[in-house]
Amino acid sequence: xxxxxxxxxxxxRPGGSLTLSCAASGFTxxxxxxxxxxxxxxRGLEWVASISSSGAYIDYADSVRGxxxxxxxxxxxxxxxxxxxxxxxxxxxxxxARHFRAPSGSLHYYFMDVxxxxxxxxxSS
Amino acid sequence: xxxMTQSPSSLSASVGDRVTxxxxxxxxxxxxxxxxxxxxxxxxxxxxxxASRLQSGVPSRFSGSGSGTYFTLxxxxxQPEDFATxxxxxxxxxxxxxxxQGTKLEIK
Numbered sequence: 395x396x397x398x399x400x401x402x403x404x405x406x407r408p409g410g411s412l413t414l415s416c417a418a419s420g421f422t423x424x425x426x427x428x429x430x431x432x433x434x435x436x437r438g439l440e441w442v443a444s445i446s447s448s449g450a451y452i453d454y455a456d457s458v459r460g461x462x463x464x465x466x467x468x469x470x471x472x473x474x475x476x477x478x479x480x481x482x483x484x485x486x487x488x489x490x491a492r493h494f495r496a497p498s499g500s501l502h503y504y505f506m507d508v509x510x511x512x513x514x515x516x517x518s519s
Numbered sequence: 520x521x522x523m524t525q526s527p528s529s530l531s532a533s534v535g536d537r538v539t540x541x542x543x544x545x546x547x548x549x550x551x552x553x554x555x556x557x558x559x560x561x562x563x564x565x566x567x568x569x570a571s572r573l574q575s576g577v578p579s580r581f582s583g584s585g586s587g588t589y590f591t592l593x594x595x596x597x598q599p600e601d602f603a604t605x606x607x608x609x610x611x612x613x614x615x616x617x618x619x620q621g622t623k624l625e626i627k
Binding site for chain 1: 565
């Protein structure tokens with residue numbers, strides 16, 4: 395079965411650091427772009443970061459650029475999100491998701507077809 | 520950034536009803552529009568991609584339409600398991616996916 399499972403969430407003080415992991419099973423992460431998406435009550439669903447299948451293309455939302463780092467570990471079939479200088483407004487449930495490309499003639503359409511169950515990050519003193 | 524706006528924010532309906540949720544993009548996104556369903560404590564699940572294409576395994580009572588800046592998700596006959604929150608998502612300006620704020624579908 396194709397699955398993703400996040401881990402590493404928890405309670406951290408403002409200014410602190412945390413590293414989230416996303417472990418894949420049933421497929422190889424090196425064949426897909428993987429996204430981190432977070433969700434909280436105030437902002438809804440927000441794209442955070444993404445890493446391409448080759449690792450050559452990495453992108454971040456403006457709200458986390460310079461503080462978060464996404465990486466992949468192909469040997470462990472996983473993706474990680476290192477989060478530094480955490481703020482209260484980073485509190486959210488973090489999901490990792492697989493980026494799927496659906497061909498349609500000469501076009502391609504993209505969506506997130508496999509998601510983990512999420513891990514919760516709480517930034518509070 | 521492309522902004523996605525859904526309406527209504529919440530909706531009460533009964534089993535068997537036909538319901539429609541709308542999503543507007545701040546600029547044209549062609550048909551690069553996806554719809555997700557999310558139940559409490561669960562991850563989002565894709566229902567529709569490319570504005571109108573049904574994802575494998577999704578019941579045919581779900582349908583999507585639209586292009587450019589205006590899109591709709593319709594559930595033809597609500598079932599008890601359909602009460603959830605629905606999100607639209609644009610995939611036009613990758614990697615920066617943006618989502619609508621969600622529509623919570625509740626039992627009347």
